[in-house]
Amino acid sequence: MKSRLIAIVMMTMMGLGAWASDTLTVDTLATEQSAKKLSWLTRLIRGFSYIDENYVEPQHYDWSAMLLGRYIYDNYQLSTTGDKGQSISFSPRTGVKVGPYFGWRWVFLGYTIDLSNINFNLNSSGWQGIDASFYSAQVGADVFYHHTRNNYMIREVDFGKDIDPYALKDVPFSGINIGTTGFNVYYIFNHQRFSYPAAFAQSTQQKISCGSWLAGIGYMNNSIDFDHAAFERLLDERYRAQQVKLDSGLMFNSIKYYNVNASVGYAYNWVFARHCLFCASGSVALAYKKSRGETAEADTQGFSVSNFNLDAIGRFGVVYNNMRWYAGANAIVRTFNYRNSRFAANNVLGEVCVYVGYNFGLRSRYKKKQGS
Numbered sequence: 001m002k003s004r005l006i007a008i009v010m011m012t013m014m015g016l017g018a019w020a021s022d023t024l025t026v027d028t029l030a031t032e033q034s035a036k037k038l039s040w041l042t043r044l045i046r047g048f049s050y051i052d053e054n055y056v057e058p059q060h061y062d063w064s065a066m067l068l069g070r071y072i073y074d075n076y077q078l079s080t081t082g083d084k085g086q087s088i089s090f091s092p093r094t095g096v097k098v099g100p101y102f103g104w105r106w107v108f109l110g111y112t113i114d115l116s117n118i119n120f121n122l123n124s125s126g127w128q129g130i131d132a133s134f135y136s137a138q139v140g141a142d143v144f145y146h147h148t149r150n151n152y153m154i155r156e157v158d159f160g161k162d163i164d165p166y167a168l169k170d171v172p173f174s175g176i177n178i179g180t181t182g183f184n185v186y187y188i189f190n191h192q193r194f195s196y197p198a199a200f201a202q203s204t205q206q207k208i209s210c211g212s213w214l215a216g217i218g219y220m221n222n223s224i225d226f227d228h229a230a231f232e233r234l235l236d237e238r239y240r241a242q243q244v245k246l247d248s249g250l251m252f253n254s255i256k257y258y259n260v261n262a263s264v265g266y267a268y269n270w271v272f273a274r275h276c277l278f279c280a281s282g283s284v285a286l287a288y289k290k291s292r293g294e295t296a297e298a299d300t301q302g303f304s305v306s307n308f309n310l311d312a313i314g315r316f317g318v319v320y321n322n323m324r325w326y327a328g329a330n331a332i333v334r335t336f337n338y339r340n341s342r343f344a345a346n347n348v349l350g351e352v353c354v355y356v357g358y359n360f361g362l363r364s365r366y367k368k369k370q371g372s
Contacts, residue, residue: 050137050191050192051137051191051192051193051195051204052192052193054207054208055192055193055194055195055206055207055208055210056137056192056193056194056195056198056204056205056206056207057204057205057207057323058204059203059204059323059359059363060323060359060362060363060366061323061324061359061360061361061362061363062104062105062361062362062363063103063104063359063360063361064102064103064104064108064202064357064358064359064360065100065101065102065103065357065358065360066100066101066102066103066110066355066356066357066358067098067099067100067101067355067356067357068098068099068100068101068110068112068353068354068355069096069097069098069353069354069355070096070097070098070099070112070351070352070353071094071095071096071097071351071352071353072094072097072146072349072350072351073091073094073348073349073350073351073352074091074092074094074146074148074347074348074349074350075089075090075091075155075347075348076089076090076091076176076178076224076345076346076347077089077090077344077345077346077347078090078224078226078250078343078344078345079158079343079344079345079346080247080249080250080342080343080344081249081339081341081342081343081344082342084160084247085158085247086157086158086159086160086246086247086249086250087156087157087158088154088156088157088231088250089154089155089156089157090152090153090154090155090173090176090178091152091153091155092148092151092152092153093151093152093153093172095114095115096114096115097112097113097114097115098112098113098115099111099112099113101357130143130144130145132144133200133201135196135197135200135201135203136197137188137191137192137195137197137204138187138188138191139185139186139187139188140185140186140188140196141183141184141185141186142183142184142332143182143183144180144181144182144183144349145179145180145181146178146179146180146181146349147177147178147179147180148177148178148179149177150174150177151174152172152173152174152176152178153170153171153172153173154168154169154170154171154172154173155169155170156169157169159244162242163239163242163244164239164242167238167239168234168238171234171238173230173231173234174230175226175227175228175230175231176224176225176226176227177223177224177225178222178223178224178225178347179222179223180220180221180222180336180347180349181220181221181222182218182219182220182221183218183219184216184217184218184219184261184263184285184313185216185217185218186214186215186216186217186263186265186283187214187215187216188212188214188267189212189213189214189215190210190211190212190213191212193208193210193212194206194210194211194212194267194268194269195269196267196279198269198277198279198319198321199269199277199279199315199317199319199330200279200315200317200330202319202321202326202328202357205275205277205321205323206269206271206277207271208271209268209269209270209271210268210269211266211267211268211269212266212267212268213264213265213266214263214264214265214266214267214281214283215262215263215264215265216262216263216283216285217260217261217262217263218260218261218263218285219258219259219260219261220258220259220261220287220336221256221257221258222255222256222257222258222336222347223254223255223256224254224255224256224345225253225254226250226252226253226254226255227253228246228250228251228252228253231246231250232245232246249342249343250343252343255291255345256291257289257290257291257338258289258290258291259287259288259289259290259309259311259336259338260287260288261285261286261287261288261311262285262286263283263284263285263286263311263313264283264284265281265282265283265284265313266281266282267279267280267281267282267315268280268281275320275321275322276318276319276320277317277318277319277321278317278318279315279316279317279318279319279330280314280315280316281314281315281316282312282313282314282315283312283313283314284310284311284312285310285311285312285313286308286310287308287309287310287311287336288307288308289307289308289309289338291338307338307339307340309337309338309339310337311334311335311336311337312334312335313332313333313334313335314331314332314333315330315331315332315333316330316331317329317330317331318330323359324358324359324360325356325357325358325359326355326356326357326358326359327355327356327357328354328355329352329353329354329355330352330353331350331351331352331353332350332351333348333349333350333351334347334348334349334350335347335348335349336349
């Protein structure tokens, strides 16, 4: 596989959260000027960022530099239902990606390089992705794009109890291409006292342990291209004596499906030591999915599915942040599912980040406090 440079623009892992914190600084001062009449738009904008500073400390600095290490886990399972159901699990060959990031308030840009495959060929086959997250006090959002071409390994198969499951383990297979694009937006109910940015954007500091309920909506578009003929040739090569046949439910050329979902969840920030925080959150989404595809057989109508499934997203983070220096790790895990009477697809998409950073450029509000 050709080596490659994976460039990623993350506009908000810290930056947009810092913008929110900057806005709330104005809010806190504005409460002292309540006699002044504010427009409804000004009140709305400030309301999105208002926090209780007894629980959450705003960001003190304008600028930040960070070194980030990143690992992506992507597992896709295709399976059929019934007594003689089959399943195949694929995941791409991925490595650790490392790169610098530099931010000013709400703009935060950077890139990561795959340490196992370094060059500047962005068009080479393999994994490509963009992730952006927005963390304000009241509202959060994720946008993600992942596309893997000709870079998958077969991780696990199940063709029945008498069939050797290890004959295809970790065998490269270039006949599957998967693309996932989507976004989700969620509302944080206890946003005045609970801070998501403290755990995932390092733009605030949680002082007292606190939790909050979450609710959101999202959209995801997925495409799967599967060369079942190439996979059948691989079966013939690996199982010569047993003559394993692929289930007709897996003999498709392509599937494209989308889902619209509504989610509910809960998040908790545990301040277990001075400047130290652990966050865990989980959400369950009721997703309405619709798909269309092409089968390899004479079924001219192909197959389609319109149903409801449950998806899930979990976030976990641990961080040390004394406002000047910060370091930590976080993980985000998403699961997507859909099925019909004879076919199912399950995707687990995870991301783990480890980072260390430095803030500088003290804001004027805190310069005045130091001088007083």
